[in-house]
Amino acid sequence: MMKTKWIWVLALLAITMMTWRAPAQSAGAGPAAMSVAPSAAAVNTGDNAWVLISSALVMLMTIPGLAFFYGGLVRRKNVLSILMQCFMLMCLISLQWILFGYSLSFGPDLHGWIGSLHWAGLQHVSFDTPHWDPVTASSYAGTIPHQTFMIFQMMFAVITPGLILGAFAERMKFSAFCVFSLLWATVVYDPVCHWVWGKGGFLGKLGALDFAGGTVVHINAGIAALVAALVLGPRLGYPQRMSPPHNLPFAVLGAALLWFGWFGFNAGSALSASGLATSAFVVTHTAAAAAGLTWAVMDWLFNKRPTLLGVISGAVGGLVAITPAAGFVNVLGAIGIGLGAGILPWIFVSLVKPKLGYDDALDAFGVHGVGGTWGAIATGLWATKAVNPAGADGLFYGNPTQLLIQLKAVGVTLVYALVVSFVLLKLVDLVLGLRAEPQAEKIGLDLTDHRETGYTMLD
């Protein structure tokens, strides 16, 4: 038994050695052939510095931001399972992205639906010259190296399946989690990312506005979260016999890190150290503040007291909602979006979820699905070309068509994420089984899935 395991390790090493040589062989066939492609001289050091830092900020959102936000909200016996899932996603999806995910998402377009595998293993993805698309004669980001754009986008690909895990927390088998996340990233995230942001993607061509990932990241993950909560079923004892969050200070720490990292997420999405980045930074902060305050007021009005969990949930909801709008709205719009993001997710989490009875454990759908959908629609309301001439005017600025386009993008993403997430979950359930054994769920996944515990009882 031991020997077979070592044979597997050696086989893996051998495969790695072989693939190692592949990019080197084809390095000569790079984008150099294009006549108008930008050269290394086009790289703006300020832009490059900002987007690299933004990439690191978005990385921080998954670990430790999201990990501690979610980790603090579960019971003591499952804290490590959450941190482990977040950390493992960073490892797993980063490699997926390098090997083929980036190419599927942003690679040369195939009929508006998906990128080709031309950039697999980062072939033709330069680290010192910007990207150039000869078909549309344009670039994803003309002043930063192509690999800077790639690594920035990687962090988005990592956090998106991370958001989903809030829905099935405390009851999904780790093996099933790994397989599902990898499949979901490949079959749901990568195509939807291509539709909206990829050169030639059909939703982008339609004119749908999604500055930093309201549709691609939050609606996508939010819907998958709802489906996962329904397919897996509620946790044992839900809703009567559930313990409260085991460490609210962890959740606050995580939420604050998310807020901090979100400046990279949204202002970084300007892909330059420009005025647009400043505007995105300001409206992002404004919406988070407005939504955190609004949730506290909602709590005060309806539950007699403002809660800390409420303020941080509201702030995160506000950040989610401003994400698609960050590069298109002014501060007035940001306050409006923040208000909606404090009220709508509150209604879903407080009233709709208990009524319907599904166990979205950490409200991944309630906050990201609902907040994301609100944000995408609100972009169609408050967007103005005064902020971003490359964008569009929304309903409040005399262009009702934009609202329809936004709704269409939401609808398409919603249906696709819903159907494909459902199929993937059923598939993994069939092959591996999604749920931990009832006994394991009672003992806690830290011990049963990882043979570790977060807290010792004795020194």
Add this chain to the structure above:
Amino acid sequence: MKYIVAIIQPDRLEEVMQRLEEKEIHLVTVTTVMGRGRQKGIAEVYRSHKEAGTLLKKIKLEIAVNDDFVQPTLAAIIEGGRTGQVGDGKIFVLNLDECIRIRTGETGGPAIG
């Protein structure tokens, strides 16, 4: 020998400890516990979900004493612990069969002191 178990309010601990000290009772084991009496508890609310658990934080004192020290110990706990409000706690007095000092092997009364 008696084994005295007292449940008191967390904010009365220092006062009780001081009174015990004054009466030369130095041996005490303290734990934080969750409990509920007639006072009931305060239900927590998370994202509008009201928790069923209604337990409050309490302090549990455990003191083993020789018979001469029973009354002073009870007096110290009552003096230090009483606020006059519901929830001040309770004292339980149990008979103690044996006590052994691990270091020396002494048993009974001398082992407690």
